[in-house]
Amino acid sequence: MAERSTTRRTLLIRGAAAFGAFSLSGCDRIIQSKFAHKAFANVDALNRTTQEAILDQAALAPEYTRDDLSQLFYANGSTDPDDADYKKMVGERFASYKLVVDGLVEHPQQLSLAELRALPTRTQITRHDCVEGWSCIGEWTGTPLAGVLDRAVLKSAARYVLFHCFDTMDDGDLSGPTPFYGSIDLAAARHPQTILAYEMNGEPLPVKYGAPLRVRVERQLGYKMTKYIKRIELVDDFSKFGKGKGGYWEDNGYQWYAGI
Amino acid sequence: MTQTISNEGEATAGGGAALPRDRQRVIKRHSLVVRLTHWVNVLCLTMLLMSGLQIFNARPQLDFGNKTDFDHPPASISSSEVDGQQHGFVQIGSFKIDTTGILGISYVDGEPTERGFPAWATLPSEQDLATGRSIHFVFAWLFVANGLIYLISGFISRHFSRDLAPSKYQWRHIGRSILEHARLRFPRGEEARQYNILQKLTYFLVVFVLLPVLVLAGWTMSPGLDAKFPLLLDVFGGRQTARSIHFIAAFGVVLFVLVHIALVLVSGVFNNMRSMITGWYDIGREEGTHG
Numbered sequence: 001m002a003e004r005s006t007t008r009r010t011l012l013i014r015g016a017a018a019f020g021a022f023s024l025s026g027c028d029r030i031i032q033s034k035f036a037h038k039a040f041a042n043v044d045a046l047n048r049t050t051q052e053a054i055l056d057q058a059a060l061a062p063e064y065t066r067d068d069l070s071q072l073f074y075a076n077g078s079t080d081p082d083d084a085d086y087k088k089m090v091g092e093r094f095a096s097y098k099l100v101v102d103g104l105v106e107h108p109q110q111l112s113l114a115e116l117r118a119l120p121t122r123t124q125i126t127r128h129d130c131v132e133g134w135s136c137i138g139e140w141t142g143t144p145l146a147g148v149l150d151r152a153v154l155k156s157a158a159r160y161v162l163f164h165c166f167d168t169m170d171d172g173d174l175s176g177p178t179p180f181y182g183s184i185d186l187a188a189a190r191h192p193q194t195i196l197a198y199e200m201n202g203e204p205l206p207v208k209y210g211a212p213l214r215v216r217v218e219r220q221l222g223y224k225m226t227k228y229i230k231r232i233e234l235v236d237d238f239s240k241f242g243k244g245k246g247g248y249w250e251d252n253g254y255q256w257y258a259g260i
Numbered sequence: 261m262t263q264t265i266s267n268e269g270e271a272t273a274g275g276g277a278a279l280p281r282d283r284q285r286v287i288k289r290h291s292l293v294v295r296l297t298h299w300v301n302v303l304c305l306t307m308l309l310m311s312g313l314q315i316f317n318a319r320p321q322l323d324f325g326n327k328t329d330f331d332h333p334p335a336s337i338s339s340s341e342v343d344g345q346q347h348g349f350v351q352i353g354s355f356k357i358d359t360t361g362i363l364g365i366s367y368v369d370g371e372p373t374e375r376g377f378p379a380w381a382t383l384p385s386e387q388d389l390a391t392g393r394s395i396h397f398v399f400a401w402l403f404v405a406n407g408l409i410y411l412i413s414g415f416i417s418r419h420f421s422r423d424l425a426p427s428k429y430q431w432r433h434i435g436r437s438i439l440e441h442a443r444l445r446f447p448r449g450e451e452a453r454q455y456n457i458l459q460k461l462t463y464f465l466v467v468f469v470l471l472p473v474l475v476l477a478g479w480t481m482s483p484g485l486d487a488k489f490p491l492l493l494d495v496f497g498g499r500q501t502a503r504s505i506h507f508i509a510a511f512g513v514v515l516f517v518l519v520h521i522a523l524v525l526v527s528g529v530f531n532n533m534r535s536m537i538t539g540w541y542d543i544g545r546e547e548g549t550h551g
Contacts, residue, residue: 027310028384031391040394047397051484059487070327127326127499129483131389132318134328135499219487253390259484260397 048257052187055259061193061218064125069201070136073128075208078180081167081228089166094212099196103162103233106153113198113212119143122195130222131254138209140216142197146190148232154186158234161189162241163215163226169248182226182247183238183256184217193218196229221258223249287453289541291417297410298536304403305513307395310383312510313376314392320364320376322507323500326493335504337376339364346372404475411467423455424464430457446527449546462516470512477506 030036081087089097094113101109111119123141130136145161160183168177188194195216198205205211210227217224224247238244243251250256290298321336323329335352337359348364350357361367366378368386379385383395414420430437437457440446447456455463479485480492480502496502524532528542535541 028386031384031395039398040391043394043397043401046401051482055484055488061483061487062490062493064326068326072330074328074330127483129481129499130319131393133315133481133503134319134323134330135326137327219484221483249390253388253394255390255393255397260482 044255044257047255047260051257051259055219057187057191059219061126064127064137066125066139068125068137069139073136073138073200073209074130074134076130076132076222078167078169078227079208081207083166083168086166086228090207090211097212099213099229100231101148101152101234102231103235104155104158105149105234106155107151109148109152111148116143116196116198116213120147122192123199124193124195124216124218126193126216126218128222128225131249131258139201140195140197141199141202142195142213142216144192145194145196145215146192148196149186149189149234152234154234157236158186159236160185160234160238160246162233162235162238163229164231164233165226166228166230171252178242178248180226180228180248181242182215182224182249183235183241184215184220184224188217188220188224191217191219219259223247223254224258285544286540286542288539289535290539291413291419292539293410293413293417294419295536295539297406297413300402300406304399304406305517307383307399308403309510309514310381311392311395311399312507314382314384314387315389315396316507317376317382317387318389318392322504324498324504325500326498328500337363339374346374400478407471407475424460424467426457426460427454430460433457444526448544450543452543466513466516470509470516474506474509474513477502477509481506 098110098112099116101111120143121141122144123139125137125139128136128138149161162183163181165180165182167180169180170177184194193216196213197210197216198213200206200209205214210229213229214227215225215229226247235241238246242248245251246256247254319328320338321328321333323334333351335350337348337350339346339348341347346360346365347358348360348362348366350359350363360372362378363376364374365372366375367373368375368379373379375382375387382392384391426434434457441456441458446452476492477496479489480496481499486493486499492502493499496505531542
């Protein structure tokens with residue numbers, strides 16, 4: 001009998017604990033469900049479809065003046081990659097740096113910083129909106145990505161521009177640091193304000209902000225503006241890279257489309 | 261809209277035996293659309309608030325203009341060490357108050373943790389900006405769709421002009437309405453067939469000012485929409501001002517909901533809940549005829 005009542009009591013306690021856990025984290029459990037993740041993916045697609053329907057290529061992100069520049073421009077994610085090959089390049093001021101453009105292109109490219117600087121330039125003072133909520137204003141100089149894509153001549157199957165980077169994110173993954181990468185679609189890539197920036201506020205791009213080259217995608221949030229670009233690969237589908245969501249941050253739950 | 265329910269009116273009125281003329285005391289107060297959109301709103305606003313606080317926690321400060329001031333934020337929730345212990349603070353301008361336990365520093369499994377708003381107020385409960393944003397967008401779409409259904413139906417059915425616009429008589433007697441409200445005495449009988457003027461004005465402000473401002477300020481935070489509609493930035497005075505207005509308007513809604521619930525409780529919780537679920541509302545007997 002004693003044994004039985006213990007069992008019953010244990011059951012009751014277990015039941016109460018389970019109920020408590022459910023009512024406390026009931027919302028969290030729904031959030032982690034497959035259904036919720038499907039809803040999140042659908043809404044990401046809805047945000048993207050809606051904004052693409054509203055936004056034409058001519059709509060420019062607001063541009064500001066030098067008086068508006070942020071005194072302190074915050075930096076997130078990697079700010080000082082300690083990968084050996086990158087450190088070496090910083091030491092020699094990126095003299096041996098060559099941006100590789102390949103994948104679904106007719107003419108793969110290898111462009112040094114001097115060659116990139118010789119291409120058409122664009123300077124823009126824009127607001128950088130971080131997903132965390134903050135905004136900073138900075139001046140960026142670089143060459144429009146559209147021109148670089150035109151030099152390489154895209155194959156008709158190309159749909160996304162994938163950025164491979166020098167930096168890795170040490171996020172506790174047992175298989176070692178995760179290489180950083182990102183992607184945008186061709187519409188974003190061909191937008192007139194989308195540039196491969198090698199200067200910030202009139203100076204060579206500092207390490208903190210993505211030296212030697214970062215992309216500016218002014219109508220989206222900061223996490224789409226990949227820093228430390230090593231290679232640009234044209235792909236038809238990004239599902240075979242990383243965890244398949246199109247970028248390091250996307251693999252960690254952030255929306256692929258970041259216009260909102 | 262006035263309909264008669266025989267017996268049920270008396271049964272739920274809570275009073276003694278009703279006179280025959282009381283048979284028309286139970287009226288259809290809320291249409292199906294109003295009832296449905298009301299409860300969808302309850303769900304949406306709850307989820308939007310809690311996921312919004314999660315998003316806010318990623319940078320728990322408020323700014324004006326287009327830029328964030330990292331060194332001297334106009335308003336912030338922060339934490340710092342005082343006598344070897346972590347304390348949470350809310351600071352607005354030069355005013356600073358210790359909020360340890362709720363804001364800045366709160367307890368997660370007994371451990372003091374650096375957070376703007378505490379885990380029980382955010383969705384998800386742990387720090388997770390990406391999921392917070394996903395939840396926020398799901399319910400933002402639902403909220404806007406629900407709001408559009410409510411607005412379109414409200415205009416077509418003339419619900420707004422009939423039920424939300426105060427009458428001339430009500431304007432003339434607004435002073436008396438305020439006094440009666442302050443004494444927690446609510447209209448009964450014929451006068452209770454319509455919203456009183458304070459209800460009308462409050463609902464009007466929430467529906468046509470507060471919630472639209474909240475939505476538009478939210479849109480102004482979108483770099484995509486700013487490119488297409490730069491007017492939004494001019495109207496709100498910059499993206500960071502829009503973010504601050506979004507936050508303040510959200511707490512305006514919280515304030516409205518708190519007062520709303522309090523008044524639902526003191527003015528007859530059963531009758532009020534029944535009317536928002538089934539539509540039927542007992543207007544009660546005229547002042548002075550009961551007791």
